[in-house]
Structure formats: C-alpha cells, structure tokens
Amino acid sequence: MIENKKDTSEYPNGIKWTKQRKRVYQILDEATQPLSAAQIYSRLDSEEQEKYAISTIYRILAVFEELRLTDKTNWMGDGRIVYELHRTGHTHYAVCLDCHRRIPLEQCPLHMNACQLHDSQAEDFVVVSHKIELYGYCKDCRAKHMD
Amino acid sequence: MIENKKDTSEYPNGIKWTKQRKRVYQILDEATQPLSAAQIYSRLDSEEQEKYAISTIYRILAVFEELRLTDKTNWMGDGRIVYELHRTGHTHYAVCLDCHRRIPLEQCPLHMNACQLHDSQAEDFVVVSHKIELYGYCKDCRAKHMD
DNA sequence: ATCAGTGCAAACGATTTGCACCTCG
DNA sequence: CGAGGTGCAAATCGTTTGCACTGAT
Numbered sequence: 001m002i003e004n005k006k007d008t009s010e011y012p013n014g015i016k017w018t019k020q021r022k023r024v025y026q027i028l029d030e031a032t033q034p035l036s037a038a039q040i041y042s043r044l045d046s047e048e049q050e051k052y053a054i055s056t057i058y059r060i061l062a063v064f065e066e067l068r069l070t071d072k073t074n075w076m077g078d079g080r081i082v083y084e085l086h087r088t089g090h091t092h093y094a095v096c097l098d099c100h101r102r103i104p105l106e107q108c109p110l111h112m113n114a115c116q117l118h119d120s121q122a123e124d125f126v127v128v129s130h131k132i133e134l135y136g137y138c139k140d141c142r143a144k145h146m147d
Numbered sequence: 148m149i150e151n152k153k154d155t156s157e158y159p160n161g162i163k164w165t166k167q168r169k170r171v172y173q174i175l176d177e178a179t180q181p182l183s184a185a186q187i188y189s190r191l192d193s194e195e196q197e198k199y200a201i202s203t204i205y206r207i208l209a210v211f212e213e214l215r216l217t218d219k220t221n222w223m224g225d226g227r228i229v230y231e232l233h234r235t236g237h238t239h240y241a242v243c244l245d246c247h248r249r250i251p252l253e254q255c256p257l258h259m260n261a262c263q264l265h266d267s268q269a270e271d272f273v274v275v276s277h278k279i280e281l282y283g284y285c286k287d288c289r290a291k292h293m294d
Numbered sequence: 295a296t297c298a299g300t301g302c303a304a305a306c307g308a309t310t311t312g313c314a315c316c317t318c319g
Numbered sequence: 320c321g322a323g324g325t326g327c328a329a330a331t332c333g334t335t336t337g338c339a340c341t342g343a344t
Binding site: 205206 | 332333334335336342343344
C-alpha cells in the first residue's frame with residue numbers, strides 16, 4: 001500500500017474524511033464566531049458545485065459533536081443553534097443586546113471546570129463544563145445611543 | 148364605582164387578568180424549575196375545561212416577558228425554550244447531562260451585575276445581566292452509573 | 295360597548311428522517 | 320467492493336400568525 005500524506009493535518013479517526021466534512025470543518029475553523037447550520041450552508045460556494053444539502057450539514061455537525069470536535073449552543077437571541085470548533089477549552093461571549101454581536105472573552109470569569117459544586121441546592125453535583133454569557137452593550141452601541 | 152378587592156394579590160397593570168393568564172402565572176409560580184410552553188400546556192386540567200390553546204400559552208408568555216414578569220431561556224439540552232418567573236433577581240442552574248434535571252443554584256457563582264467588563268477582547272462593554280449554566284452529573288445519576 | 299384576548303387552523307422556520315444513489319477507504 | 324456518507328424531498332417539531340369570536344374592564 002502506498003504511503004500518502006493526508007492534506008489535512010488533523011482529523012478524527014474512524015470516519016470518512018469527505019470533501020463535505022473537510023469543507024464544513026474548514027468553514028468552522030475560519031469563522032470568528034459560532035455559526036448556525038444555515039450560515040455554514042450559505043458560505044458554500046454555489047459556483048464551485050459546493051452547495052451540499054443542508055441536511056448533510058446537520059448530519060456532519062451531529063457527527064462532529066459526537067466526536068467532541070465542536071460545541072453546540074443555543075442561547076438567548078435568535079433561537080438558532082450555533083456551532084463552533086471545540087478549540088482550546090471553552091469560550092464565553094459578551095453579547096450586545098443592541099447589535100447582537102458576540103464578543104468572545106479572552107478569559108473565563110469563572111474557574112470551576114470538573115469540580116465539585118458547593119451549593120446547598122446542588123449537593124454532590126459534579127460539574128463537567130459550564131457556559132456563561134454576559135449581556136450588555138458594546139462600545140459602539142453605547143456611543144450610538146448617547147445623544 | 149364599587150370598590151372590590153382583587154383575588155390575586157399581585158399582577159401587572161394595564162393588562163386584562165384573564166383566567167388563562169392567571170392560570171399560566173400560577174403554574175409558573177408553583178413550578179420548581181423553568182417550564183416549556185408544552186409543559187405548561189400539559190399541566191392544564193382537561194377535565195376542568197382548562198385546555199387553553201397552545202398558541203394562547205405562547206402569547207401569554209410573550210406578554211409576561213414584555214412585562215418582565217418572566218425570564219426566557221434556551222440553552223443546551225433539548226432545544227426548547229423554557230420560562231420561569233423573574234423572581235428575586237437572577238437564577239442559575241446546574242443541569243444534569245443524564246436526566247436533564249435543572250437544579251437551581253442557591254447563590255450566583257459570579258458577582259458582576261451591571262459592571263464594566265475587564266477583558267482585553269471586550270473593552271468598554273457594559274454588562275447588564277448574565278446567565279450561567281453548569282453542566283455535569285447529579286448525585287442520583289452518578290449513583291446509577293456506578294457499577 | 296369596546297377592544298384586548300382567545301381559539302382554531304394554517305403557516306412558518308429550523309431541524310430530522312427515509313430512501314436511493316454515490317464514494318471513500 | 321462494501322459500509323458509510325450524501326442528496327433530495329417529505330416529515331416533524333416548536334413556535335408564530337390571520338381571522339373571527341369572546342369576555343374583561
């Protein structure tokens with residue numbers, strides 16, 4: 001069997017690394033913020049014969065989540081589920097209530113991964129992960145309303 | 148005009164306090180955790196002629212949110228939107244990844260309401276509110292899987 | 295009496311699924 | 320070659336909306 005290098009340095013074991021999956025992975029990788037399935041779909045180039053079925057996108061995202069490649073979130077806002085690569089640990093966002101921009105936070109305001117929770121209501125609850133979202137107004141939007 | 152006391156001690160001004168609204172409010176008030184529209188609907192007693200239209204439930208919940216009577220949330224989990232009365236400030240939950248139970252936390256693990264955020268990525272972002280959800284495994288579910 | 299609130303059914307948008315075909319390994 | 324992946328269209332689910340009727344104030 002001929003030894004040939006794979007063009008993508010890192011990808012999960014045990015699944016077929018099809019052009020569709022490559023592309024969805026690439027789009028998520030290039031994204032600066034979490035994307036919905038529809039947003040991923042719309043970033044496919046129709047001129048390049050790239051309009052893979054939207055159901056395929058959903059199935060790929062399901063597989064990615066199964067493999068812990070992505071994080072899935074649906075928060076306040078437009079109600080759609082958004083996906084992002086599960087990069088270096090977790091990410092939280094500051095969400096502007098005006099322009100709906102999601103600003104990723106550099107650091108986590110809470111340090112309690114995989115720990116025992118000390119709260120009288122949730123005794124013996126073992127925390128595996130957490131999500132935080134801060135709501136407020138970004139610099140630009142505050143300026144906009146300052147008149 | 149005859150002065151007559153209202154049977155419900157507290158309710159919002161300016162809206163008709165119909166039996167449907169009373170009942171939805173009561174269900175939310177009795178609930179120990181946030182409920183989805185469908186869950187509220189299913190708690191109506193069909194024997195009591197109480198099966199108000201599901202669309203009515205949604206509309207009532209929309210009004211309640213407008214009046215700041217309730218908080219609306221859709222996080223990780225089953226994808227449905229859940230509602231709870233906007234009681235004494237904000238509440239956070241520990242969500243069991245196994246049984247999906249939502250355990251309200253006694254205290255907020257984060258103290259940063261209405262403050263300036265100090266994060267290099269979100270400079271000059273003014274935080275109005277925040278949501279936190281902890282994911283993990285509750286006592287019962289951990290016991291279940293311990294064999 | 296009036297107009298907001300309701301019920302019903304139909305519309306809607308996001309997500310899922312069944313099935314035949316295709317393609318990676 | 321064969322199992323797994325995909326495309327397409329139809330189904331499903333939660334939620335929203337149009338319209339005629341009802342009931343709280």
